[in-house]
């Protein structure tokens with residue numbers, strides 16, 4: 470048994486982040502059940518995990534045995550009761566919609582073994598919003614991962630006022646066991662650390678696009694020149710986060726803060742991407758086309774040939 474005692478994990482929500490948390494935890498030796506309300510969610514997750522197998526082989530030097538062992542530690546379920554019956558720890562990665570999470574916790578609470586610890590992977594909502602509905606406030610907290618978990622290996626640990634110290638310790642140990650650098654929060658804060666930094670950046674980039682001030686490529690080029698060495702700019706990050714989650718965050722916080730620009734940005738993402746089935750990196754199309762987005766091309770940050778001046782000049786208007 471590991472030091473945390475949290476060896477059997479159930480991930481609820483098989484989307485962008487749930488799928489990564491599940492795969493990575495299994496890769497690091499945990500036994501994992503992935504649950505999703507929808508069969509399509511589980512199917513998409515299985516497909517994404519074939520991609521993760523390739524990424525872990527190429528980028529992390531995983532051997533064929535490592536990949537097979539990871540796959541053997543993973544199982545999928547569309548029945549919530551069965552999915553959590555043996556769980557030491559549950560990580561909830563359902564959509565960033567408070568009503569969805571609340572309904573889920575109410576359904577989950579009576580199904581859980583008494584000792585199970587529950588953590589939400591919410592990016593912007595507080596653990597105290599769901600602690601009561603979880604039915605075990607002392608065993609409830611946030612454990613927030615970053616997208617592309619295998620390289621952005623940090624996990625934010627956020628408690629609410631009645632989370633027990635033993636839960637905080639076990640969750641922190643669990644994070645370390647799966648190769649994360651723990652990021653402790655000293656008080657509840659909606660945007661955690663990551664999104665306090667990231668959401669204003671993405672919102673600013675999206676506003677430049679929505680209001681027709683600049684193009685995604687120009688915005689990302691600017692950012693990547695100002696932050697030499699970084700792998701992508703804010704529009705590339707929007708693709709990685711996924712259009713659905715960007716839409717959920719912008720529409721919720723836009724309404725909550727009566728922020729018209731934020732709501733207009735949410736609507737832009739819905740009309741230009743979600744309604745067309747372009748969900749970002751995971752679907753192969755967002756602001757960029759994958760697997761070879763323009764911002765990875767060798768000349769993206771180069772001073773252009775003088776012959777391209779017209780192309781650049783045509784993007785300037787008053």
Ligand SMILES: NC(=O)c1ccc[n+]([C@@H]2O[C@H](COP(=O)([O-])OP(=O)(O)OC[C@H]3O[C@@H](n4cnc5c(N)ncnc54)[C@H](O)[C@@H]3O)[C@@H](O)[C@H]2O)c1
Nearest residue numbers: 482483484485486487506510562563565591592616710714
């Ligand atoms: N995308 C990111 O970059 C990112 C990063 C960190 C944290 N998060 C957080 O992770 C959570 C999930 O985000 P995501 O981007 O993976 O979302 P997503 O939309 O990609 O996936 C959500 C999944 O939940 C499933 N689902 C819907 N209702 C459900 C229910 N009632 N029970 C179980 N499953 C249900 C959906 O079918 C889908 O597969 C959110 O709280 C988000 O804030 C996302």
